[in-house]
Amino acid sequence: MKEKGKLSGVKEIARRANVSIATVDRVIHNRNGVSPKTKKKIEAIIKELNYQPNILASRLASGKVFRIAVLIPKGSEMTDFWDAPLKGIERAEAEIKQYGVSVETFLFDLNDKATFLQAVDALRAKSYDGFLIAPSFVEEAKEFARYCQEQSLPFVFIDSNIENQPSLSYIGPPLFQSGYLGSRLCAFGMGTSNKVLLVNITRESGNYNYSQIEEGFKSYFVENKVPFDLIKLNIEETDYESVALALKKAFLQHPDIEAIFVTNSRVFSVARFLETMDKAHIQLVGYDFVKQNQDYLKKGIIDFLICHKPEEQGYKGMMNLYHHLSLKLPVDKVYYMPIDIVTKENQEYYR
């Protein structure tokens, strides 16, 4: 690791520049208190030597710990979706805490904006060095983004994006394209009537994410000149009874529906309805590898799940912050997750 009697690193730079290593250190970290002249000289030498600081030594000497705060929804009884990103975050934490990173996690309730705001206050109160956030409440997240920008603190969005924000990076699904794939998967099950039901089970069906998916969904049929008859159903209440009622009505009107596409993880409610009504043959496509969906996939009632590696999103988000803060590496501003197709046959090995 060492050449003969030669110095290396800051010592060698100091020797060449005829200064002390303290001054070299100042230049490396862009601290002031160095005359422009020596600064120039040192910078030239750094460049010439293509000097790369030894991170091991740097972290050891500084004792600095980067504090990262995480703000994501808590897993509900309805769905364990958010357990996955959390797992990825914890995996990243285990890997990097050795190198001086500490992580604190705040969970909010997706049905209660106040819990989000409360957590945001906590994030501001303590002095964190970076944030990993699921910006579920758009306006509130924007407000926090402004705060981060003012304070020059990096933040990463995961799972859903808000356009044009000063985030370090966004990690999540390419929604339009996943909707597009959704159509293709529905098309497998279509025969004569060509009737497709698109179901939004959420209070937020108007928001950007859902409309992206819908656009993609329609686009496939149009582009590929597949004749189709799209029926759209927005269900605001997410409990099973409301979903069942709405579906019953839809089937009364359109008994010849051949495929159903559900734009989020609540596809299991539709699956339960189809099972109850003996309509398991209808092609059913939805999102997310959550526990309940896995069961219906196994039973063959859900035909395809579209997934976006939620665990990986959490892991990758953390690592991006770590790379940025600790290693000063550049990170991708946008990182789209792949669009995974999970079926009964490959679900056993999906992660």
Added chain:
Amino acid sequence: MKEKGKLSGVKEIARRANVSIATVDRVIHNRNGVSPKTKKKIEAIIKELNYQPNILASRLASGKVFRIAVLIPKGSEMTDFWDAPLKGIERAEAEIKQYGVSVETFLFDLNDKATFLQAVDALRAKSYDGFLIAPSFVEEAKEFARYCQEQSLPFVFIDSNIENQPSLSYIGPPLFQSGYLGSRLCAFGMGTSNKVLLVNITRESGNYNYSQIEEGFKSYFVENKVPFDLIKLNIEETDYESVALALKKAFLQHPDIEAIFVTNSRVFSVARFLETMDKAHIQLVGYDFVKQNQDYLKKGIIDFLICHKPEEQGYKGMMNLYHHLSLKLPVDKVYYMPIDIVTKENQEYYR
């Protein structure tokens, strides 16, 4: 990071045990030259304090660099499959070289066993601390595994496995299950004749990997009581002309083939044949997200590609070695890759 006046780490252990830190260090690393009595005492204290050595300090002080050697096939003009694991290996290298790991890569020619043996000699000659190997030549790889075991050197197999070897871990696809999925994907395209053609384009069609895939493939139809008529075709010569000739014959005998399953990445040759013969409507399923296959996927001639994240395999294999060597972390003995389904619609985001 520090408590008041308290010592921590080896110093604190030394203080409590009434020995020098050198002795503590000896015990931590299980070096001999410590009386059983002091050893016991120190071990007790380590346990009591739940002491975790500071890796940063350890690596910095020792200056030790772990040397890992990689032995994988080189990408050929035919297929760039092996470029992906290499990319993953390089990504891992970039991440961990900061922490004292050096990587040397040896590439062999899949069509020339001698190049494999030659590389193996090189691996033995230099003193490496661990190996990442694609055991394409089974007997030769076994022989090298024996050598590693003798020398107590860890090695990781990727992409294909050899049963019952003393490897640190194996990272690769669950082959049986991927063949099983292959049937399901073929079944989408089958209608009346139920004739499926299974094509092996390799000289090694008899080996364990291919037979696993085949077993899985058949198993789906049997288990799900799908009526099917399986025609099997082994093509030994991998050039396009040989493939085309063999396929032509098969179609002469069975003009009503509805689906074709190719058990490796050479599905592009079959795609080319189908395109030429105006048989693009036949359901075509194969393996691996290599350049040529992507093109036929885009054209809609290949319907599905089954993939096993080759880049991830390389990355994960390196990280397993690193975790084992440097961090002394336990690693999974077998790590199955997920079985990814790639279609025209999601290929853009596949990695």
Added chain:
DNA sequence: CTGAAAGCGCTTACAG
């Protein structure tokens, strides 16, 4: 079998 001392390549007060 054991310990004192130097050193890994940085950073951090502190003094000037």
Added chain:
DNA sequence: CTGAAAGCGCTTACAG
């Protein structure tokens, strides 16, 4: 604006 010195938590000869 600059430098000498101590220190981060380990490891490594070397001496006994």
